[in-house]
Amino acid sequence: MRADLDIIQDWIPAGSRVLDLGCGNGELLAWLRDNKQVFGYGLEIDPDNIAECVDKGVNVIEQDLDKGLGNFADGSFDVVVMTQALQAVHFPDRILKEMLRVGKTCVITFPNFGHWRCRWYLATKGRMPVSDFLPYTWYNTPNIHFCTFEDFERLCLEQQATILERLAVDRDHRHGWASKILPNLLGEIGIYRVSGHSAMNRTS
Amino acid sequence: MSTAFPQDSVGLVTPQVLHFAEPLSLASGRTLANYDLIYETYGELNAARSNAVLICHALSGHHHAAGYHSAEDRKPGWWDSCIGPGKAIDTNRFFVVSLNNLGGCNGSTGPSSINPETGKPFGADFPVMTVECWVHSQARLADALGIEQWAAVVGGSLGGMQAMQWTISYPERVRHCVAIASAPKLSAQNIAFNEVARQAILTDPEFHGGHFQEQGVIPKRGLMLARMVGHITYLSDDAMGEKFGRGLKSEKLNYDFHSVEFQVESYLRYQGEEFSGRFDANTYLLMTKALDYFDPAAANDGDLAKTLAKAQADFCVISFTTDWRFSPQRSREIVDALTSARKNLCYLEIDAPQGHDAFLMPIPRYLQAFSSYMNRITL
Numbered sequence: 198m199r200a201d202l203d204i205i206q207d208w209i210p211a212g213s214r215v216l217d218l219g220c221g222n223g224e225l226l227a228w229l230r231d232n233k234q235v236f237g238y239g240l241e242i243d244p245d246n247i248a249e250c251v252d253k254g255v256n257v258i259e260q261d262l263d264k265g266l267g268n269f270a271d272g273s274f275d276v277v278v279m280t281q282a283l284q285a286v287h288f289p290d291r292i293l294k295e296m297l298r299v300g301k302t303c304v305i306t307f308p309n310f311g312h313w314r315c316r317w318y319l320a321t322k323g324r325m326p327v328s329d330f331l332p333y334t335w336y337n338t339p340n341i342h343f344c345t346f347e348d349f350e351r352l353c354l355e356q357q358a359t360i361l362e363r364l365a366v367d368r369d370h371r372h373g374w375a376s377k378i379l380p381n382l383l384g385e386i387g388i389y390r391v392s393g394h395s396a397m398n399r400t401s
Numbered sequence: 402m403s404t405a406f407p408q409d410s411v412g413l414v415t416p417q418v419l420h421f422a423e424p425l426s427l428a429s430g431r432t433l434a435n436y437d438l439i440y441e442t443y444g445e446l447n448a449a450r451s452n453a454v455l456i457c458h459a460l461s462g463h464h465h466a467a468g469y470h471s472a473e474d475r476k477p478g479w480w481d482s483c484i485g486p487g488k489a490i491d492t493n494r495f496f497v498v499s500l501n502n503l504g505g506c507n508g509s510t511g512p513s514s515i516n517p518e519t520g521k522p523f524g525a526d527f528p529v530m531t532v533e534c535w536v537h538s539q540a541r542l543a544d545a546l547g548i549e550q551w552a553a554v555v556g557g558s559l560g561g562m563q564a565m566q567w568t569i570s571y572p573e574r575v576r577h578c579v580a581i582a583s584a585p586k587l588s589a590q591n592i593a594f595n596e597v598a599r600q601a602i603l604t605d606p607e608f609h610g611g612h613f614q615e616q617g618v619i620p621k622r623g624l625m626l627a628r629m630v631g632h633i634t635y636l637s638d639d640a641m642g643e644k645f646g647r648g649l650k651s652e653k654l655n656y657d658f659h660s661v662e663f664q665v666e667s668y669l670r671y672q673g674e675e676f677s678g679r680f681d682a683n684t685y686l687l688m689t690k691a692l693d694y695f696d697p698a699a700a701n702d703g704d705l706a707k708t709l710a711k712a713q714a715d716f717c718v719i720s721f722t723t724d725w726r727f728s729p730q731r732s733r734e735i736v737d738a739l740t741s742a743r744k745n746l747c748y749l750e751i752d753a754p755q756g757h758d759a760f761l762m763p764i765p766r767y768l769q770a771f772s773s774y775m776n777r778i779t780l
Contacts, residue, residue, distance in 0.1 A: 214743075238740060244766055251747050251773040258736060259750045268737045 198228055200370035201280055201306050201388065208304055208362065208390050209235060213275035216299060218262055218292070219282035222246050223255030230255070263287045266295040274300045283307040283349075284340040290352060297358050297393030306388045309365070311345030311381045330368045330385065346381040353391055362390040409485045410477060411443040411468035411492050416508060419545055425503075425538055428531040428694075434517070438542050439508030440464050440500035443484060444492035446548070452780045453548040454490055455539060456480065456499040457556030457563035460631070460688045461680060463507035466499040467492075480557075482763040489771035494780065495552065503538050504530040504687040512683030513614060523683075525611020530687055532559075532695045536566045540574070552778050553577035554714075557760035558727060559688070562695045565735070568712035569697050575714040577778055579771070582724050582760040584731035585705050585738070586696040591726065594634055595689035598627035602682045611683050620682045625673030627685055632672050637723035637756030641665060698738075705734065706741035715745040717774045719767065721759035722752050747774065 198206070202225045209215060211233040217226050220239025223246075229235035240260040241247050250257035260268075262279075263286055277300030283289050284307050296303040308331060309315075318326035325335040333340065344352075346365065353360055365376035365384025376384040406412045418439045425433045441464050446453060456466050458479075467484035469477055483489040484497055501509040504527060512527035519526075543551070554564040554575050561583025568578045587595075602608060605623030609616050636644075648664040661667045698705040716739055720732035729750045736748045751767045753759040759767070 236743065238746075247747075247749060248766075248770060248773060251749075251770055252777065254777050256745055256747060258740070258746070258748045260748075268733065268740070270741065273741075 198224060201366075201386065202228070204364065204366070204370060204388055205278060205280065205304050205306070206233070209233065209276050209278075211235070214273075216240070216266075216269065216274040216277045218266075218277065218279040218296070219285075220246075220250065220255070220257065221280075223250035223253045223257060225278065225280070226250075226255045227253045262292055265291065266299050269299045271298055272301055276300055276302050276304060278304045280304075280306045281308070284342050284344065286342065289342045289344070290356075293352060293358070294356055297356060297391070300393075302361065302390060302392045303358075304388070304390050305349075306386055307344070307349065308340070309346050309381065309384050309387050310343040311347060312385050313382050314385075316382075346384065346387050349387065349389070353389075356393070358391045358393050360389060360391050364388040405472050406469060409487050410481065411485050413472070414441050414443065414465075414468035414470065414478075416441050416464055416470075418508065419542065421538075421541055421545075423541070425534070425541070427528050427534045429529050431528040433503070433510070433528060436503060436510035436538070437508070437514075438500050438503070438510075438538065440498060440542065441466065441468075441478075442499075442546075443467055443497040444495050446496040446546075447780065449780070450548060451550070451552060452495050453543075453546075453551050454495045454497045455543070455551050455554045455564075455567075456484070456490075456497060457535075457539070457554065457560035458499070458502065459556070459558040459560045460692065461676070461685075462560065463505060464499050464501040464509075465507070467497070480761065482761065483768065483771060489768050489775055490555065491772075491775065495775075498542070498546065498548070500539065500542060502530070502535045504528075504684055504691075506681035506684040511681065512611070512687065513681045522612075522614040524614055525683060527683060527687070529690050531691055532562050532566045533570060533697075535563055535691070536570050539563070539567075540571055543574070550574045550576060552780060553579055553775065555579040555581075556583070557581040558583055558757065559692055559695075562692075565709075566695075566697060568714045568716075569708060572711050572713045575712075577717065577774075578712070578714040579717045579719075579774065580732075580735060581719045581771075582721055582727050582732075582757055583718075583735070584727040585698060585734050587693055588731075592693050594630060595693055598630050599686055599689055601626035601630070602686060605682075608682065611686075613682065619677070621677045624677040624680060624682050624685060625670075628676040628680075629669045629673040632669060634726045635757045637725065637754060639723060639754045640756050640758075643754065644668070705738035709738050709744065710742040712742070712744060716747075717771075718746060718748045719760075719770070720748075720750050721755070721757070721767075722750060723754050724757045724759060726757040 215237035217239040226237045238256045277296045315326040365380035366372045422435045465478040466480040467478040501507040504511045512523045516523045554567045556564040561580035564578045602623035605620035607618045608620040645664040650667045698708045701707040720729035739746045
């Protein structure tokens with residue numbers, strides 16, 4: 198399984214109800230179904246990914262995240278997952294708000310634009326960072342809303358969301374001492390577990 | 402002789418007729434004392450009887466869904482693109498049953514059949530059918546064929562409504578429901594189009610209150626107009642633009658009202674003409690009513706999720722982007738109800754220019770997804 202998914206699955210309780218936003222080829226949902234008795238739905242717009250989900254027997258719904266989650270009721274899922282899609286949606290703030298509304302907890306992963314390599318690239322070359330990990334140029338990138346860990350945590354604060362867990366990892370999803378000391382500088386990918394204000398009220 | 406047919410065709414098929422002597426109670430409160438159902442089957446029923454798939458037809462459909470009735474047939478059955486060896490509904494795996502619904506005009510008992518009580522054609526006296534009535538009659542057919550549970554019930558448009566109704570009326574008898582280009586109920590606009598079609602038929606002087614057969618005539622004009630209106634709703638603006646544009650049939654404009662000038666006029670007239678020669682006007686009225694009345698959620702104060710909660714099937718819902726008769730939004734209503742009811746499902750919105758008719762077309766992404774879904778059904 199994809200390394201980030203392997204970390205995430207640990208945060209998803211057995212037997213829970215999961216909504217996976219941008220579920221890709223359905224790898225996570227299939228694994229959770231087979232190993233943790235998780236019942237889930239994946240939302241996806243890429244036809245090839247959807248086809249793979251159908252092949253795997255994963256519950257997939259063709260739905261554009263930019264149109265919101267209005268069709269899902271408040272607190273209707275135990276966990277709402279969104280991996281590597283926050284930076285690709287048109288309204289990251291709205292989707293986060295929607296996730297917090299629909300899920301009792303949310304798991305979000307995204308690349309950190311505050312990583313030292315990005316900063317170094319921009320500082321020395323004066324151009325938008327391009328790397329093996331994020332190989333796109335500014336005009337053709339699907340990643341239209343980059344943020345840093347710092348930015349994301351501020352957005353969570355604004356939306357009165359509680360950060361339950363945070364893991365900063367490198368591109369190989371290792372979480373060594375470096376990314377623990379200075380995550381916003383040394384972490385390449387952020388994996389967050391957050392919970393919404395209303396969800397906290399409900400459970401308390 | 403079968404070598405004359407394409408490799409992926411079910412080949413030569415022969416319709417069969419079953420007579421049912423047990424009276425069928427209908428939603429209208431009336432009863433059909435006895436009736437015939439005409440059907441075709443493709444593939445072999447396995448020993449466990451676990452591989453049966455029911456095909457439900459749409460408004461003008463019938464039992465002849467795949468294959469050929471004779472070597473001379475120019476066209477195969479209406480859903481041959483999806484039924485056959487190696488196709489989405491793979492006849493190497495599945496035993497496929499396709500029937501003509503009650504009230505139809507292709508061999509099952511309907512308005513043009515002889516009413517045993519009077520010795521004359523039923524005509525307007527044939528009872529109005531609902532989707533639910535059809536499903537009950539289809540269950541009788543399943544019983545007769547020794548099929549306790551369908552591996553899948555599949556249909557497009559009005560056929561998709563029957564597939565959904567199956568999961569509500571007989572939850573334990575359906576493992577998978579495939580509803581394509583369908584809707585959980587008609588909108589006011591849908592009903593409005595049906596009403597125009599009905600008025601075209603009802604006001605045709607040759608209709609004779611539905612007893613035109615006894616007069617030896619058919620309300621050809623009305624039926625033709627009904628089909629023309631219907632046909633417009635089956636195609637998208639783009640599809641019509643692509644096919645006809647403002648192309649002219651005549652050399653130049655004639656500045657009169659009787660000439661067929663635009664290509665699209667000629668096409669619609671041809672469609673209407675052809676249809677009016679093969680379809681029964683009373684059946685058309687009946688089919689549109691069945692569509693209008695379909696609203697399974699009404700029994701639960703409009704709560705579709707609650708209605709579908711009792712379903713035991715997994716669902717595959719497919720819509721097409723340019724379908725404005727039953728738009729993707731209508732399929733999403735079904736999907737939302739299914740997610741609320743926590744059903745297994747997959748939903749695809751296929752980008753296709755053909756409009757409502759897309760469900761009959763060999764669109765690669767559609768066929769691939771349909772095949773994938775059907776292939777993972779365990780037998």
